[in-house]
Amino acid sequence: MGVLDYFRPVSTLPAEKIRALLNEKKAGEYNLVDVRQPEEYQAGHLPGARLIPVGELESRLKDLDPNKPTIAY
Amino acid sequence: MRSRAAASILARGGFKEVYSMEGGIRAWKGLAAGGAPEAGMAYFPPDSSPSKLTALAWLLEKGAQKFYGEAASELRDSGAARLFADLAAAEEKHKDTLYRTHLEMTGAADDPQFPESVLPASAAPEYMEGGVEVAKALQWTRGKSPEEILEFALALEVNAYDLHLKMAQRMTDSRAREMFARIADEEKGHLNRLQEHFIRLMTPA
Numbered sequence: 001m002g003v004l005d006y007f008r009p010v011s012t013l014p015a016e017k018i019r020a021l022l023n024e025k026k027a028g029e030y031n032l033v034d035v036r037q038p039e040e041y042q043a044g045h046l047p048g049a050r051l052i053p054v055g056e057l058e059s060r061l062k063d064l065d066p067n068k069p070t071i072a073y
Numbered sequence: 074m075r076s077r078a079a080a081s082i083l084a085r086g087g088f089k090e091v092y093s094m095e096g097g098i099r100a101w102k103g104l105a106a107g108g109a110p111e112a113g114m115a116y117f118p119p120d121s122s123p124s125k126l127t128a129l130a131w132l133l134e135k136g137a138q139k140f141y142g143e144a145a146s147e148l149r150d151s152g153a154a155r156l157f158a159d160l161a162a163a164e165e166k167h168k169d170t171l172y173r174t175h176l177e178m179t180g181a182a183d184d185p186q187f188p189e190s191v192l193p194a195s196a197a198p199e200y201m202e203g204g205v206e207v208a209k210a211l212q213w214t215r216g217k218s219p220e221e222i223l224e225f226a227l228a229l230e231v232n233a234y235d236l237h238l239k240m241a242q243r244m245t246d247s248r249a250r251e252m253f254a255r256i257a258d259e260e261k262g263h264l265n266r267l268q269e270h271f272i273r274l275m276t277p278a
Contacts, residue, residue, distance in 0.1 A: 012092070013092045013093075014100065015096060023265075036097075038110075042109050044098065046105060047231055047234045047238060049106075050110070054079045057079055058086070070088050070091050071092045072094070073097050
């Protein structure tokens with residue numbers, strides 16, 4: 001991850017929009033990625049979220065299907 | 074910040090539709106599941122056949138059905154008691170879904186011995202969704218307020234939902250994957266109903 005990644009434009013949605021998106025999609029139709037640290041995940045995560053700390057994300061992209069809508073938090 | 078950085082890594086990696094959640098988990102204010110990434114997954118041994126996974130999932134539903142059915146009589150709130158009776162009935166439907174999945178997988182017309190036909194009967198305690206022993210859960214509910222019992226049920230359901238979603242992700246066998254995804258989708262409906270009722274109970278009239 002380069003420092004420029006912080007400035008790349010991406011869609012940011014408020015939590016209610018994310019909730020609506022997850023509610024309308026069926027299980028398996030989206031990727032939901034928790035990019036925090038394992039201790040934070042353990043203390044509480046969105047149901048079905050997959051833990052991939054941000055520092056590991058680049059090397060683990062192949063664990064996720066790039067064709068599905070992908071939500072990171 | 075982390076989620077925005079993550080989203081841009083994903084976008085750069087060729088992911089078509091990427092979102093980051095504004096405010097991160099602190100903004101979520103919804104139900105959250107607890108535990109490590111592997112929590113609860115040990116119940117489903119990784120080398121199990123799809124048939125065995127179906128039978129194990131069926132036993133969890135049976136445990137949950139028993140819990141909701143018996144806890145309904147403990148609830149000192151008629152609306153919550155009705156909801157629990159409905160949930161017990163919904164677990165019966167889950168069991169039926171799983172039984173039919175089993176028949177599809179094996180090609181049999183019926184299998185009255187299921188789940189023993191796949192899993193030998195065991196003397197292990199009965200478990201329910203969320204990885205809790207049914208007997209212990211029922212014991213815990215005695216004397217508790219409807220709010221406490223509903224809160225407990227919400228915690229169970231959210232962890233069960235989390236577990237089934239994760240199992241659906243892990244499965245390489247498409248039938249097993251669909252089975253877990255189907256249960257997860259039905260559990261999402263349970264969660265919403267429990268949550269609505271919980272909010273009603275906690276809101277003074």
